[in-house]
Amino acid sequence: MEEMPEELRVLIKEKVYFCYQCGACVGSCPTARAIPEYNPRKMMEGLILGEWREILSGDLIWLCTLCHTCYEVCPQGVGISHIIIELRNLATKEGMAPEGFLDSAKQMAATGYVAPITGAVERTRKQLGLPEIKVIDTGEIKKIMELMRFRSVLEDESG
């Protein structure tokens, strides 16, 4: 990508510029507690400083759990978790989504479950007295993915 995509430019202008670097997001972030490199405040600063290419192509945006606590606590209404969703969409569009994420998505489309159902999982469930995993009709999931134009992303990847 040469030019900054329009949707990102609008987002930065209307939301990110308001960030005054207070760190409320980081203080509340469960990922930041576990992974020191993950710092949503610095990510916003990066966007303000024009480092969007590095952010889009990097791994960090994929570490967010989307718990939306940062969205709730931000005193300036920056809405960080929503910005991260937008960044992920852009990265995916550009073919920069990590393999693991796409695998999960494919799994979702195929079985309705994000994690693969292995023999080990079934055995453990049985031992714990949990019911068998239901087979899901994935028609609706596929339709939603289609409407979200996500299937084409997956097909591009596999093809």
Add this chain to the structure above:
Amino acid sequence: MGEEEPRIGVYVCHCGLNIAGVVDVEKVAREAAKLPNVVVSKDYRYMCADPGQEMIKEDIKKYNLTRVVVASCSPRMHEPTFRRCVESAGLNPFLFEMANIREHCSWCHPHYPEDATEKAIDLVKMAVAKARYLSPLEVIKVPVTRAALVIGGGVAGIHAALDLADMGFKVYLVERSPSIGGRMAQLDKTFPTLDCSICILGPKMVDVANHPNIELITYAEVKRVEGYIGNFRVTVVKKPRYVLESECNGCGECVKVCPVEVPNEFDENLGPRKAIYVPFPQAIPMVYTIDMDACIECYNCVEACKEQGREAIDFDMKEEEIHLEVGTIIVATGYDLYDPSRVRAYGYGLYDNVFTAIELERMINAAGPTQGHVIRFSDRRTPRSLAFITCVGSRDVKTNIYCSGFCCMYTLKNAILLKEHYPEMQIYVLFMDLRAPFKGYEEFYRRAREEGIIFLRGRPTELYEDPKTKNLIISMENLSTGEPMDLEVEMVVLSNAAVPAAGTEELSRILTVSRDASGFFMEAHPKLRPIDSPTDGVFFCGAAQGPKDIPYSVAQGSAAASRAARIMARGEWEIEPIVAYVDPERCRNTKTKCGICATKCPYGAITVEEGKAAVVNTAKCHGCGTCAADCPANAITQMHFTDAQIIAQIHAALEEKPEEKIIGFLCNWCSYGAADLAGTSRMEYPPNIRIIRVMCSGRLDRDFILEAFRKGAGMVLASGCRFGDCHYISGNYNAERRLKPLFKMLPRFGISPERFRLEWFSAAEAGFFTNLVKEMVETLKRLGPERIREENEKARPFLDRMLKHIGG
């Protein structure tokens, strides 16, 4: 027009070469001489210089002139000069009109001398056209009552009252609570000097009580204000305190026998008071009050009072109405503190050991509920560690967007006081930005660091309470290291923001003054009239207008006193006669219920009674003209900017080649100012625009725009101040509401909507104005005269019908 034909003199100024270097001034004067009613027309090097002014004065006598038009610089520059000039020759100053051929012509079209000359002729023609319709106006004089009302007895109100009283004016100081003193009386020490707060305020409070010119009315609220500058009639309601102020000597024997204890508001409910009480020992007036919500009517106090040989307690006391007549009003109602329990993540009211700063202030005060000991609620012991959290309820779009200003400083003060009381205590200040901009404040910040207080940058996100120890764990990012952290402390103190005092909204209605987006009182101009309210004769001081610390509040109290004295000292006040007038014959409120004018007036200056014609209170009217534009019966006239005058200007401007011209309606304070600045900055733009000045965009009747199109104008610009900047509070909002529908209306007549522009810009935005005119001329060229003429022809039958009342 009067009965006699007006006799007009026109004077075209060279302004050295400022005008004459571009405009052919002699030709302008020659052309002006041909205009109807012009009996003399001259040009001269400097009209504003003494010989120029003498020439006008002589001509007024020699030619028996009844109107004078000077074509020179902006009326914002020399209108007062020439008004004085014609007045000294015996002519009413409002029979003078000015054509701005310098800022709006020669200075901005230096490369088009012929077009500039043509434009100057048009501008003179417009001024002459208006002059023919001018009528003499008399400056309105109103008497001024030499007494002031000060609402609120905090440190700002106390200083305003004392200053006015010292100047010899009668002052009524009305305070809502039983004692004056306000927030400052509650504080332990003041920053940055650490003076004992009540020790420096107390003597001032005593001065108020003893001043012969001050009448103190406590435990009372202002309920109604009528009238206008110099002549306000105020109704104050005094609550019954059940103790006679004249009898009580403050001995306090009644308190000893009172069996009822309730939380003391003055101590932030951390300690008790009796049902009969004074809020604090230094209270002024030193008179007891019975809290009837708590009293069990055992009458022990009555007996105790009798034993002292007095009968000060009166259980039959009733609410009392007091009527005051004052010339000016000073609002000093202060602030309240943000309720931090609304920020749930900080656990105030939920966790035992989270306090507010004012609670800490009461605790650390030796006369406070804990005799100066700072203790935890959970185990009554002094904490070994404590964290201050700043910006609670401020700088946050979810609570209050503004910075509360003084919290950083009182946080530093509290931290330093704690360190002095408890040197071993580990003290943290958790902050985002530390704001210490005034005299001695940054030094105070340095002193706090010197004393070993730890400053951690970062906004705490959430607090958790350890259920066993009742300690608090604060999650935040340490911005210096960029890492999330948990900080455990034994006590947390929240530095909560100042918010508008309860009752601010009601008082703003009582006084017809506006409030800003945060709810504080809104000053008349943020830079140059910071003390004045939009209602003449009403002033603000202290935190009522926005959060302020003590020195700032004191300065404003004195400033408000001086602004009020400026009016009262003369005993008489002059009001510009550019006001609105309702023609009772035409006002339709006599037949049907209307009252639109009253709802649109930003100053509450219009009274409408059912079945009667609306009446403008001239002393309250500021002359924006909004009512005149909104009146559905055209029954309202704005003096000096009448419909007839403005329409005459439109007609004169469009006599020749109308399709090449832009009619621009500009407001005196912002957009006209921007056009003046474009001239003084020598910004060039095409000479197609003909500017008509109004005081406010609120004056712009839809008919003016339509009339310009009916007369063939190529384009029309309506403009005013940016939103929020209107000098008449809401004139531009009214203009937008009224004129925006034109964008839909014009195409229905066949007029391209891009031929009308509605723009808002400040007096500083000369570049914006220049570009706007350039852009409009581009549109004019793109459409071309042919199409414009065609569109106008098509629209004419509709417009003729709509504008039948104008004629011509």
